[in-house]
Amino acid sequence: MLAKRVATQQLYLDWNATTPPAPSVLEAMDAARPLAWANPSSVHSAGRAARRLVEDTRERLAVLLELHPRDIVLTGGGTEANNLALAHAPGLALSRLEHPSVVRVAEQLADAGRPVAWLPVSPSGQIEVDGVRERCQHLPAGSWLAAMLVNHETGVVQPLEALARVAQGLGLKLHCDAVQALGKVDLAPLIHADSISVAAHKLRGPKGVGALCLRANAEGVVPVPRPVLRGGSQERGFRPGTQDAVAIAGFGAALERLSKHQEGLEGVRELRDGLERALTARAQVSGAGAPRAPHVSNLRFAGWRGDELVAALDLEGICVSAGSACSAGTLEPSPVLAAMLGPEAASSGVRFSLGEDTQAADIERVIQVLGRLVSGD
Numbered sequence: 001m002l003a004k005r006v007a008t009q010q011l012y013l014d015w016n017a018t019t020p021p022a023p024s025v026l027e028a029m030d031a032a033r034p035l036a037w038a039n040p041s042s043v044h045s046a047g048r049a050a051r052r053l054v055e056d057t058r059e060r061l062a063v064l065l066e067l068h069p070r071d072i073v074l075t076g077g078g079t080e081a082n083n084l085a086l087a088h089a090p091g092l093a094l095s096r097l098e099h100p101s102v103v104r105v106a107e108q109l110a111d112a113g114r115p116v117a118w119l120p121v122s123p124s125g126q127i128e129v130d131g132v133r134e135r136c137q138h139l140p141a142g143s144w145l146a147a148m149l150v151n152h153e154t155g156v157v158q159p160l161e162a163l164a165r166v167a168q169g170l171g172l173k174l175h176c177d178a179v180q181a182l183g184k185v186d187l188a189p190l191i192h193a194d195s196i197s198v199a200a201h202k203l204r205g206p207k208g209v210g211a212l213c214l215r216a217n218a219e220g221v222v223p224v225p226r227p228v229l230r231g232g233s234q235e236r237g238f239r240p241g242t243q244d245a246v247a248i249a250g251f252g253a254a255l256e257r258l259s260k261h262q263e264g265l266e267g268v269r270e271l272r273d274g275l276e277r278a279l280t281a282r283a284q285v286s287g288a289g290a291p292r293a294p295h296v297s298n299l300r301f302a303g304w305r306g307d308e309l310v311a312a313l314d315l316e317g318i319c320v321s322a323g324s325a326c327s328a329g330t331l332e333p334s335p336v337l338a339a340m341l342g343p344e345a346a347s348s349g350v351r352f353s354l355g356e357d358t359q360a361a362d363i364e365r366v367i368q369v370l371g372r373l374v375s376g377d
């Protein structure tokens, strides 16, 4: 009986889809609850107490990204932040590596007749910087280039600094989706981005809260996003709607423990590399030739469709995913793998994303289960 329970114990290796809230985050949210129920826009003392929690988180994020707190727009998550950054762009350059919350915006812009440039992608999963200039010649002044820092499916780190140089030469502003980057990789390249999207739930914070962070240029001019939602003057009118001060307090606590989060991932690179080494004969690693975040492995197993292997692993109690969580259940091939490797590879990826809590024994279990599944024993 005990053996059976151990064998089916759930093993969560889908930390890129979302992360379990950290105990300190849950404690901060509980502590905030008696104060944070009030409307942070109310001028009375109850409102001011809620407001303080909102402003504390804003300041923490501003310090982390070396920005002015005024230029942090709190949103309902990463999707909203990306939409807010780009939905009214006069023109946009991006690649098929971007998250659907960027790609769908680009498609909408194109439908509305705005110029959109699709950037070339290398087989290792990076935007090809050399091909950017040629594709962007037709973009009007004030257009944006969108490039994420860490890819959600492969963990590949994009050459943000080089892209920023090209964008600057072309007079384009740079938007960076850093949702998968905080707590995972060096954030220094974000200094080159005019706007940055982040989401709390990818760094052990709560769902439904994130931010669009705006950076002043050398002349001190800050990009002015056009609101997607219409309403009151919360978040300076850029994102109207009453803020959820409890969730925002949780976001603040997640930011406070960010260095711990990153430290916790140090051993994870070894585990991830060990997983890949053990499976060399059976699987190919997507993005292996590029710099990658330490915790992600996107593997393709010969003869297996990604969604089938995900289902087989789920029966063994192992939670992983094929493609991004937002496309899960759609059976659509991965646009990221398609852009890198073509249509055949697009249906075969399985993403293992590890976290602070992942142990060597977990990886041993995955290797053992995969060995059995893919060899058909």
Ligand SMILES: Cc1ncc(COP(=O)(O)O)c(C=O)c1O
Binding pocket: 016, 017, 076, 077, 078, 079, 080, 082, 099, 101, 148, 150, 151, 152, 177, 179, 180, 199, 200, 201, 208, 209, 210, 324, 325, 326
């Ligand atoms: C790279 C990237 N951008 C944006 C998002 C969307 O963030 P949210 O789930 O907070 O809307 C995600 C979530 O999967 C993501 O991985």
